[in-house]
Amino acid sequence: MSSSSIADTDLLQGIAAGEAKAVHRMYQDYFPRILSYVRKNNGNEEAARDLFQDALMVVYKKAQDPSFRLESALFTYLYAVCRNLWLKKLKRSDKERVTSYEDGEYNGETAGVTEAFEGDEELVHEARYQLYRRKFRELGEACQKILSLSLAGKSMEFIVKEMSLSSVGYARKRKFKCKEQLMRRVQNDPAYRELAV
């Protein structure tokens, strides 16, 4: 029997729909506890923020799946995602000394939730993709735009006109340069080594 509440289901639907108030509610209700967990386990505030963002993306992606059913409380699910991801990151960065989460309320339930993931790799995959998104947002606006338009299937001629570039040749060169920048930024981030396949 599912232990998720109607409120949890509504919140999950809000996340699936990309509603700002649902995301805000997640921060309001759950971020302090995840922050506390990370602090107790070799992490700092920045790591907690990244972890929470990664976990929200996992929840969002799961919520897009029409067959997904929340079988536990939403926080239990979220906590399990965070815990598994954090342990994975620590293992890969050789910082394995992790204390148990001291709130016994969640220890029993999270085991079942963990099994619901298709191995930890699904979580690592999503965390890695989150890293890519962060690095993409750090690019200049012009680079973001040219890569987005190109991968949306727009022709180089369209991109030249849209961005007032001088020629198709220059647009192609600019696109390659922007992609190269993005790849280098990802590869230079220590988090990438922790999350690489």
Add this chain to the structure above:
Amino acid sequence: MDEEQIYQLIERYLAGELEGDELQEFEVRLGQDSKLRGEVDLARELNEVIEDEKGMAFSALVVEVEEEYLAEHGAGLGLGRGFEEASAGPDGVESSGEPESAEEEEGSGEAENGVVGGKVRRFPTWMAIAASVVLLAVVGYFTVLQGGADPAELYSEYYSDYPAPDAFRGDSSLVVRYEGAFEDYKSGKYQSAQEEFESILAVNPDDRMAIFYSGLSYQAAGSLEEAVSRLEQVAGGEYNSYQQAARWYLGLNFVKQEKMEEGKKWLELLAEGKGKYPELAGELLGELD
């Protein structure tokens, strides 16, 4: 084959543009070179992420909501120095304990978000940011970089408007002025916008948001020296939430004026930090060297 050529080959391979002998040679090389396989896998994954417009928009939304949440609750969570460092980077600027919310400012005489004795809160333009990933008209143009880049070309390449907030709450007379100023700013009527911001500053000279956007409006209108005097008020001194952006636009301003040493001074200071503008500053400094 240099690195740039390899990246181009990878992109053409992923786009299905390689054919015949060229394709065959590349596939043989892939089979033999694990580093190249790793590059191709990364490039492929990056394409998937960029193509996922909804995922990208949700991710941007989360960042915006987080910033708003932490601005309100960060201090209560003990996110003092650490949080500011994560936002601003280790640029040596000491935190003044500057208020993060308008409520904290009330009666303090400070006006981070605009109003002495009132409450003006800006809401993040997460929709604009999410949309800009896909398609958004920007003010700013690319020019061909022929041989070495000249300052005007660099400025054109790197400049784009700083986004305006979408909504405000607070004292009604000031909200009306802000709305008018930002309507003009968003419409590209920079001289009008700058005049509106200056009228706000006539009443409240410490209003940092008005100082910042006045500087940006001057700059967008081409009044570079007037922009400098405004932006320097925000870029220097104690940490504030516009500081990184102000340093970026100052750096660009001086580059356009061909005052390279001054431009580099601001860009180098900025590049010591973390985030979008420090990364851009690093890139621009690379082009200036």
